[in-house]
Amino acid sequence: MSIDLKTIKHISKLSRISVDEKKAEKLAGDLNSIFDFIEKLNELKTDNVEPLTSVAETTLKLRSDEVKSKNLRDQVIKNSPKENEDYFVVPKVIE
Amino acid sequence: MSEVIKQSLSELVENIKSKKLSSSEVTKAFVERSEKSKELNAYITEDYANALNKAKKFDEKPNLDLKLPGIPMAVKDLFCTKDLRTTAGSKILNNFVPTYESTVTQNIWNEGAILMGKLNCDEFAMGSSNETSFFGNVQNPIDKNLVPGGSSGGSSSAVAAQLTPITIGTDTGGSIRQPSSFTGTVGLKPTYGSCSRYGIVAFASSLDQAGPMAQNVKDCALLQEVISTYDEKDSTSIDFKRNEYSKELTKDIKGKKIGIPKEYRVDGMPKEIEDLWKKGIEYAKDCGAEIIDISLPHTNYALPTYYIVAPAEASSNLARYDGVKYGFRAEGENLIDMYEKTRSEGFGAEVQRRIMIGTYVLSSGYYDAYYLKAQKVRKLIKNDFDDAYNKVDAILTPSTPSSAFKIGEKTNDPVSMYLNDIFTVPVNLAGLPGISIPAGHDAKGYPLGLQIIGKAFDEQNILNIAYAMEEKINFKNNITDWWIK
Numbered sequence: 001m002s003i004d005l006k007t008i009k010h011i012s013k014l015s016r017i018s019v020d021e022k023k024a025e026k027l028a029g030d031l032n033s034i035f036d037f038i039e040k041l042n043e044l045k046t047d048n049v050e051p052l053t054s055v056a057e058t059t060l061k062l063r064s065d066e067v068k069s070k071n072l073r074d075q076v077i078k079n080s081p082k083e084n085e086d087y088f089v090v091p092k093v094i095e
Numbered sequence: 096m097s098e099v100i101k102q103s104l105s106e107l108v109e110n111i112k113s114k115k116l117s118s119s120e121v122t123k124a125f126v127e128r129s130e131k132s133k134e135l136n137a138y139i140t141e142d143y144a145n146a147l148n149k150a151k152k153f154d155e156k157p158n159l160d161l162k163l164p165g166i167p168m169a170v171k172d173l174f175c176t177k178d179l180r181t182t183a184g185s186k187i188l189n190n191f192v193p194t195y196e197s198t199v200t201q202n203i204w205n206e207g208a209i210l211m212g213k214l215n216c217d218e219f220a221m222g223s224s225n226e227t228s229f230f231g232n233v234q235n236p237i238d239k240n241l242v243p244g245g246s247s248g249g250s251s252s253a254v255a256a257q258l259t260p261i262t263i264g265t266d267t268g269g270s271i272r273q274p275s276s277f278t279g280t281v282g283l284k285p286t287y288g289s290c291s292r293y294g295i296v297a298f299a300s301s302l303d304q305a306g307p308m309a310q311n312v313k314d315c316a317l318l319q320e321v322i323s324t325y326d327e328k329d330s331t332s333i334d335f336k337r338n339e340y341s342k343e344l345t346k347d348i349k350g351k352k353i354g355i356p357k358e359y360r361v362d363g364m365p366k367e368i369e370d371l372w373k374k375g376i377e378y379a380k381d382c383g384a385e386i387i388d389i390s391l392p393h394t395n396y397a398l399p400t401y402y403i404v405a406p407a408e409a410s411s412n413l414a415r416y417d418g419v420k421y422g423f424r425a426e427g428e429n430l431i432d433m434y435e436k437t438r439s440e441g442f443g444a445e446v447q448r449r450i451m452i453g454t455y456v457l458s459s460g461y462y463d464a465y466y467l468k469a470q471k472v473r474k475l476i477k478n479d480f481d482d483a484y485n486k487v488d489a490i491l492t493p494s495t496p497s498s499a500f501k502i503g504e505k506t507n508d509p510v511s512m513y514l515n516d517i518f519t520v521p522v523n524l525a526g527l528p529g530i531s532i533p534a535g536h537d538a539k540g541y542p543l544g545l546q547i548i549g550k551a552f553d554e555q556n557i558l559n560i561a562y563a564m565e566e567k568i569n570f571k572n573n574i575t576d577w578w579i580k
Contacts, residue, residue: 003455015410015454016417017447018435030448030509031455037510038399041468044475051470052477054301055526055551056288056331063327075194079421088419091430 003031099124104166104261104314105341111157111164118157118165121260122150122209125167129211129258134578135234137253139172140180140213149209161207162321169259171250172213173220174200174305175294179210183296184218184228184246187416187423187441197294198326199263199305206321211259215249218443219413220270220298222246223515224505227445232502235278236574237541241499244274250308251278255572261309261318265295267302268401269495269519272531275308276494276544279533279572281315281561282308284519286551287526288333291326299408300331302401302523312532312562316340319554338555346563349383353547353560354487358394359518361496367537368493375491375534375545375564382563387487391479396472397521398513403456403469404524409446410453416441448509477525484550489557492518494531494544518546528554532561533570540573 005021008028012019019027073086082089096102096110099121110116126143146167153165175181175193182188196204204210217227225233225248233248235241236256243252247264251274254262264271266284275282283306290305297303307318320341325334355376360369376386418424418437425440427433442450456465483490496517505512522529528551531544545564549557 007455008451011451011455011458014458015447015450016414016431016434016438017442017450018432018439027448027451031452033510034402034448034452034513037513038402038465040399041396041403041472044393044396044472046468046471046475049471049474051467052474053470054331055477055524056333058288058333060330061327061334072194076420078194079191081418081422081424090419091427091433093430 003028003035100128100257102260103310104317107166107260108164111166112159118150118153118209119147121165122146122167122211125211125259131579132256132258135236135252135256136231137214137233137249137256137258138169138212139182139184139215139230139249142179142210142212146209146211153207153209158207162317163203163206163208166208166260167211168203168208168261169211169214169253170200170262171216171247171264173216173265173296174263175296176200176210176213179213181213181296182230183220184216184230185442185446186229189229189423191421193294195294198291198324198328199295199322202322202324214253214262217246217248218446219296219409220246220265220267221409221445221449223269223273223512225249226502226506227443229443234578235499236578237278237499239577240502241541242277242502244277244499246270247274247308251275251280251282254278254280254308254310255574261307261314263305263318263322264308265303265305266523267298267405268523269516271306271308272494272519272529272544272546273515275531276533277499277542279542279570280308280310281312281530281532282306283315283319283530283554284522284528285319285323285554286528288331289323289528289552289554291324291329291332293326293328297412299405300412301408302405312558312565313341313344315530316344316558335552340555340558343555344562345559346382346566348560348563351384351489351556351560352387352487353379353384354387354389354483354490356389356391356394356483356490356492358391359492361517364496368496368543371535371543371545372493378564378567379491379560381567384560389483389487389490391483391521393472393475393479394521397476397524398517400469400472400476400524401516401520402452402513403465404473406449406453407457407466408453410450410457413446413450473524476521480525480527488550489560490548492546492548494518494546498537498539498541498543522548527551528557530557530561532565532568533572534568535570542572
């Protein structure tokens with residue numbers, strides 16, 4: 001398998017990471033060597049194996065549905081790079 | 096009484112409890128040592144003035160019933176600390192000041208310990224050499240320009256150089272055990288679900304675990320006892336009966352069955368590692384353990400599995416860094432442009448690489464071929480351990496396939512960097528506890544570690560084995576203080 005520049009551009013769009021030509025070429029090289037290494041898994045037949053989604057073999061605990069922390073507005077907004085009163089500010093979305 | 100910074104955690108606790116030392120004396124000694132050791136670059140954020148104040152307050156009204164009375168401690172900068180900057184080694188969190196405390200660090204302060212500062216680490220814990228940190232390389236106190244391992248490289252360097260009596264790291268694929276091995280210190284990765292993940296900057300949520308990094312096994316057991324608690328704020332925290340690990344620690348491991356997995360004899364493994372392992376087997380026998388050959392047939396598939404599962408989870412976890420809610424923001428022409436520039440300028444190369452791998456293996460058309468396949472192989476790897484534990488109580492392996500390497504030696508070859516974790520990654524995939532203890536030196540005089548892997552929730556057993564073997568090994572770290580002028 002080979003990851004070409006078109007695929008890199010596609011993944012970069014999905015990842016929301018901008019990538020210029022030079023970076024795309026470097027990434028294609030790195031990702032191809034990593035995927036060559038990953039391809040080893042194809043040696044194994046796994047048709048009848050159940051996927052492992054969690055090593056913690058417990059069911060989620062139930063708890064009563066009550067609010068434990070509230071009035072966190074100031075804390076939530078404290079680290080925002082840009083805010084206005086109680087709102088996060090982002091570039092204009094609707095023209 | 097020996098010099099303060101040379102004392103182990105257990106000795107310091109004892110001396111504070113018996114009033115031979117005050118918290119201020121101890122804190123001052125470690126702060127001074129840390130200040131003289133800037134060249135190691137072990138700290139990202141120092142909090143010395145506050146630490147000295149807290150020590151003074153502790154001494155005014157000492158509570159000597161606590162487990163860590165007035166003990167100063169620096170922690171990995173992946174743990175959120177209320178009102179103290181937490182960066183995860185990344186530019187994107189350069190100005191992030193948490194408004195809450197991680198459960199693990201809160202447990203430590205509840206027992207009387209005092210925060211000294213935040214320790215360097217690979218960016219978002221992604222790395223094996225601490226070279227991916229936005230805040231620069233960390234020096235291994237063993238030798239100049241030697242990596243301290245990673246991702247908990249600031250932690251391993253700080254413990255080995257005695258800048259902090261003990262510390263905590265996190266381990267997703269070896270990030271506690273490998274740096275411990277590279278610096279001649281002891282590091283425990285607990286069972287998945289043992290220590291709460293609440294307030295730890297997330298990397299790969301099904302693998303991440305916090306654990307102690309110490310100068311010796313007894314100290315390690317004491318800190319594990321403090322940090323391991325059930326926490327309803329972490330939905331994967333497990334409610335099981337936890338031991339008082341340090342009190343129940345024993346060197347009596349007579350009759351314990353220890354497995355030696357033949358698949359860990361990998362191609363190209365240096366003879367020194369092979370010899371160390373043989374020596375380890377002899378030590379275990381001397382302690383009265385019974386050695387049994389076992390097989391973990393899917394060992395070779397662990398790293399490829401890890402490099403699908405971990406990046407997939409990371410790409411999902413790191414989607415939160417969008418320049419809106421917290422962290423660094425780059426200006427853009429529109430919202431999408433702002434996201435893309437923020438993430439491109441805010442994340443380093445290794446983190447971007449892993450986000451891209453993760454995004455790819457989860458993307459439409461590739462999910463079954465990669466992610467689902469990896470989850471199935473992960474099951475096979477876990478089954479290997481389950482089968483082995485029908486025959487043995489613990490497993491003994493080398494911690495790493497080599498000793499520490501030079502800064503810059505592996506930065507251009509991601510796959511050779513990933514191979515560092517070949518012996519540690521299977522343990523994370525299976526959710527098991529593993530401990531690395533220093534066991535010898537290579538020809539260059541660099542430390543080498545042995546790993547003891549246990550059954551899930553059986554931390555006490557591997558701590559006991561490590562405690563017994565530690566006495567036989569009688570390892571001495573050779574640190575010359577070369578960085579102090």
